[in-house]
Amino acid sequence: MAVPSPTKSELRARALERRRDYARALTSETRAALEADLGRIVLPQLIGARIVAGYHPMRDEISPYAVLDLLGGEQVAALPWFGGRDVRMMFRKAPAAEAGPWGVLQPPATAEAVAPDTVLVPLVLGDRQGTRIGHGKGHYDRALSHLRAAGPVRTIGIAWETQISDAPLPADPWDVPLDAIATPREWIQCR
Numbered sequence: 001m002a003v004p005s006p007t008k009s010e011l012r013a014r015a016l017e018r019r020r021d022y023a024r025a026l027t028s029e030t031r032a033a034l035e036a037d038l039g040r041i042v043l044p045q046l047i048g049a050r051i052v053a054g055y056h057p058m059r060d061e062i063s064p065y066a067v068l069d070l071l072g073g074e075q076v077a078a079l080p081w082f083g084g085r086d087v088r089m090m091f092r093k094a095p096a097a098e099a100g101p102w103g104v105l106q107p108p109a110t111a112e113a114v115a116p117d118t119v120l121v122p123l124v125l126g127d128r129q130g131t132r133i134g135h136g137k138g139h140y141d142r143a144l145s146h147l148r149a150a151g152p153v154r155t156i157g158i159a160w161e162t163q164i165s166d167a168p169l170p171a172d173p174w175d176v177p178l179d180a181i182a183t184p185r186e187w188i189q190c191r
Contacts, residue, residue, distance in 0.1 A: 008170055012133050015125035015163060022162045023060030037184035038158060039066035045156065045180070045187065046071070046118060053078040053116035056096045056105040062160050062184075064120045068094065078114045080143070081106045089143040091116050115147060118154045121178060126157045130177040130190030131169040144176040157181040164188070 006014075026034070046052060046067075052075055054064035068077040077094040085101045093112045096105035121140055125133040134140055147153045157178040164183060171177070181188040 005170070008133055008172075009136070011169065012124050012136060015133065018162050019124065019160060020060045022160055023062075034160075034184040035063050035066040038062060038064075038182060039070050041184070041187050042067045042120070042156065042158070042182045043070050045182070046075070049075060049118040049154070051076045051078055051091075051114050051116040051118070053080070053091045053114075053119045054094075055080055055120065055122050057122070058104050061122050062158055064122075064158055067120060067158070076114065078116050079107050080139070081109070081111070081113075083109070088146065089139045091119075091143075115150060116153065117151075118156065119144065119147070121155050121157045123157045123159050123163060123178075123181075125163055125165055125169060126159060126178065126181050127165045127167065127169045128181075128188055128190065129168060130157075130179065130181070131171045131175065132157055132178050133169055138174070141174055141176045145174075148176070155179050159183055161185055 052071060054068045056079060057063040071077055078091040079094045079096050081090045081092040082100045091114050092107035093114055094107060097108050100106040123132045123134055144155060155178045161183045179191050181190060
């Protein structure tokens with residue numbers, strides 16, 4: 001009898017637990033060093049990017065600030081912004097200065113709205129083909145689909161090493177694949 005493949009919900013739950021355990025085991029010095037390593041790996045990939053969107057990390061996510069803080073003078077850092085829980089995610093110029101609908105810091109509503117050409121995407125679990133499992137609300141898939149309808153947008157998932165699956169992950173038709181994934185130790189070109 002064949003064992004059924006785990007569902008996305010089951011994969012998400014296991015990956016969240018693994019990410020939590022990994023991140024909480026790091027000392028603050030080790031975490032800062034790993035995030036600095038992430039910045040050194042990603043920054044050379046951003047040559048030519050004009051508007052780079054990151055996110056304000058929550059829970060045990062790896063922080064994109066080590067990348068955003070290294071952007072060149074002509075490059076603009078942006079972050080997700082929500083006008084409400086049921087509104088599509090937009091991007092506004094950084095910095096994050098006020099709590100959004102879920103309590104995560106975001107730019108103020110008065111910050112300039114922007115359309116990034118590169119998005120650093122958080123993930124719960126990702127595979128080497130660019131399939132991403134997030135928190136399951138679809139915010140990034142909807143926002144990235146909207147951005148790509150207006151023009152090319154490069155997507156780079158960022159994660160801890162423990163969040164990379166060598167086995168292909170299940171994808172739904174609406175899932176937006178990642179172009180690449182970066183960890184503190186590896187650049188994975190997906191597409």
